[in-house]
Amino acid sequence: xVNDRPAGGRFLFVRAGTDAARIVNNVFSGRGDVLSxxxxxxxxxVSAKTAFADPAGFDYRLKAGxxxxxxxxxxxxxxxxxxxxTAEYAHKAKTGTRSSxxxxxxxxxxYRRER
Numbered sequence: 001x002v003n004d005r006p007a008g009g010r011f012l013f014v015r016a017g018t019d020a021a022r023i024v025n026n027v028f029s030g031r032g033d034v035l036s037x038x039x040x041x042x043x044x045x046v047s048a049k050t051a052f053a054d055p056a057g058f059d060y061r062l063k064a065g066x067x068x069x070x071x072x073x074x075x076x077x078x079x080x081x082x083x084x085x086t087a088e089y090a091h092k093a094k095t096g097t098r099s100s101x102x103x104x105x106x107x108x109x110x111y112r113r114e115r
Contacts, residue, residue: 001108002049002060003030014039024075024083027051027068027107043073045106058091062111069111072104 001011008031014021021039028034028046035041049055051066062069075083088109090096099110 001026001028002052002055003028003032005031008032010036012039013037020078022075022078022083025072025104025106027062029055043071043106045071060107061109062105062107064111064113066111068106070103071106074104 003009003011010033011028012021012023012035014035014037016037018038021037023035023039023041023044025043026045028044029049029051034044034046045068047066047068051063051068053059053061053063077083084104085098087095088098099112105111
């Protein structure tokens with residue numbers, strides 16, 4: 001999650017009374033409060049935009065050597081739903097399959113070695 005506002009802001013707002021908000025394995029970049037409201041925030045990583053492939057072009061894939069590679073933990077499940085991601089965002093407003101082999105990376109996009 002990236003916040004480009006110079007003044008910062010909130011990355012996540014969870015309304016009071018929410019039954020469950022489990023926030024695991026995320027990368028946050030920019031100024032602001034990570035979580036406002038009730039929730040379980042675990043295994044987060046705060047990073048500069050230099051960890052991403054091309055943030056100016058909205059390419060937030062991790063660059064080779066980024067500290068978030070391989071740092072994910074098993075997010076478990078909630079209400080019988082497995083929380084390990086199986087899909088990821090593909091520009092423009094599509095989804096793609098997220099790799100499930102090897103170590104889990106932090107963030108919305110799994111790191112892929114260039115071939």
